[in-house]
Amino acid sequence: MVTGDASYIKKINRSFLISKIIEHGFISRAELSKITGLNKATISVQVADLLNEELIIETQQEHNNLGRRPIMLSLNRKAGYALGIDLDYKHITFTLSDLLGSPLSTEIVDLNTSDYDEILELLVKYIKDFQDKCTDSRYGIVGIVIGVHGTVTEDEVIKFVPRHNWHNKDLKSDIEAKAGISPYIKNNANLCAFAEQVYKHHHSENLLCVSLYSGIGLGIMINGELYEGYHGFAGEMGHMIIVPNGRPCNCGNKGCWEQYSSESTFFKQLSEKQNIDDIDYTDIQKRLNDKDSTFSEEMEEFINYLSIGLNNIINLHNPATIVLNSELLKMNEGALDEIKGNLTSSVSSFEELLISDFGKEATVMGACSLAIKNFLNIPELKLSIDDQDLPKLTVDVPV
Template identity: 25%
Template sequence: MNNMKKGDHKLIQALNRSKVLNKIRTDGPISRIELAKKNKLSPSTVASAVQELIKEGYVSEIGTGSSSGGRKPILLQFNPDNHYLFAVAITNSFLNLAQMNLEARVLRKETYPIEGLQGNAVIERLLELMDDFTAGAEDLERCVGISLTVPGIVSDSQGVLHYNTKLRMTDVPLRQILEDRYGMRTWVENDMNSVVLAERRFGDYAFGNLIYISIGDGLGSGILINDSLLRGKHGGAGEFGHTSVNRSGIRCECGNVGCLDSYISWIAVYSRIITAIATGRPTLIQELSGGDYSKIVPSVYKEALCRGDKLAMDLNEEVAEHLGAAIVNLVNMFNPEALVLGGEMAHGNPELLAMVRKYMDRHAMPILKDDMVFGLASLGEDDKLIGAASVLLQDLFGFTLTE
């Protein structure tokens, strides 16, 4: 029985410490007295948490605040640069590694193409790169851990990637592999879940009911409800690309028919561009890629859009129609405060946003859409790395709901 109590006490201490650290981070510089008041904790609980945090370098004391008579209080502030974390963002085409501070700022990063590797070979390559990357870091004891994100169906509690069709990875115990090799605490999360957290914490969308949709190689979404990630039983919630938009459509590798993925992902748009060029339809894309099909990438498509290319504009409109229909379903079902569009098809494509908005205005329920914030992703090209950092920092700080 005593052991049980001891364990509980340890847990409560850790939670209080997270609370105190988070308050110093959000409201600092702040005095110990204020901390006790704002967190509804006893002064002695705050004092011992602060003492530990100072000793470990998370917090430092700075000058004095103004006092209402009596001694001036010493103020505490958060030190984001005293520790760091390793972020790993696996996508279906790249391995991204970064060292980041505790405010999710990138200190150094490296990006490597996956180049058709699948299954075990992806892990072997990752560990090779991680060995070099961690060797290049000083003071490993100042590292709070490793956070890894990957597309696919992920169990965050077990740290296992259950399923990723494109990389052919099934039931890979990523957390265990990394913890065994580097002896550091490791977090594993789905990439879309991590980016919705990042947009909430570090981006322009500080809403507890938030949906993030990404259009790139494939389609994904991250869904926050009352500040909690919607995961589903197996970590498979948010497989937005595999919602069906056409019952008499193309058969998808997931087993369904007419999946959104087959109509609006970059892969789908790319194959339409190739077909158009092959059938002799004039387009700037042909010229911009120098006639080399392998050079037709999203940035070329967006360049053609900017220059008013008819094919690119037609395809963008088609994407907007399908995407609009799917988004209306989400809005009517989840009634989010905000909905964010990201991924390489959306970055730098404001026309897409405008057309989807127009579609929503026509088709979503007025009460649900009228005050919903709708915009493009705000975190730029490091969004997946900031996402990985957010997963770890969320745990470290125990972010509270009512921030």
């Protein structure tokens, strides 16, 4: 039994009610009381507060029966907006969503520099632009989350971004000083895992998401919560050594997993063997259709090394759900069956292995949903989205 002072209990009840309203979409006061176990008086007081704050709205449900039409409650999706940002190597993606996590607009800004100050000014400019666009809503921008392709400490300081060669950058404080709003700074793979759990896999509280683009990142959900480790660096499985004294990695070690099973490595190896520059996903699709022998050999090697790493992390985490985020695997219809065929150990155990529907959109979708969860201060967030509503991001060659 939860005990505490009245204000604390009220706060807990409020969070619980908001979660249930979002989960059900439209729900009556009577049904809320039934599923939460809270009495009608408590429901009435809480609902009145939320209506006054414009966080929820009332709608009269259409029905053909005699009697009063029930009044349904739902989240006011236009009360404020979340801004998700994917700070990648070649570009920055900005996605604005409503409070139910549906994307409203997306802007992609090309990057031709790794200079921290220049990129900081660019981030601040676009953040201010988005703030100006949202002034007509009750709460404006309710939160900003930035996904970084590198290590982030528990204090949200960027420890290291290999592609930009950044070390110990306090992006959070620098943006707050210039834009007047404090963003959350998260590892991109963690945001990918969060997006999968919030939008797609509500049933799975123990989920791993493996992102395979410019490197390999692992997002970990344990008991429905992001697991980031003691210093915030959990999930750097791309630097797990799978080939002793193998290919050199920019982390300083040799034989790291991402040197064999990231998409950037796949493109690099294929380009070198074919002596062709600028291979893109269109070329890959053609080679798949033509059953190109060199391509098939590279793909087989890619899948074999990927399976080795997956076997290791499955034994380490015993997840319920494993989501692979990879354009290459999505294009290759037989890839998933090949991977499953390689995971035959009697020790390894998981419930489902699948390929993400989000692709490159995963980071910004995870960022938007985390901003919403933090703003509403709720214990869990369950959203839904149709694939056609996802922002359609152009997938670059990941080199």
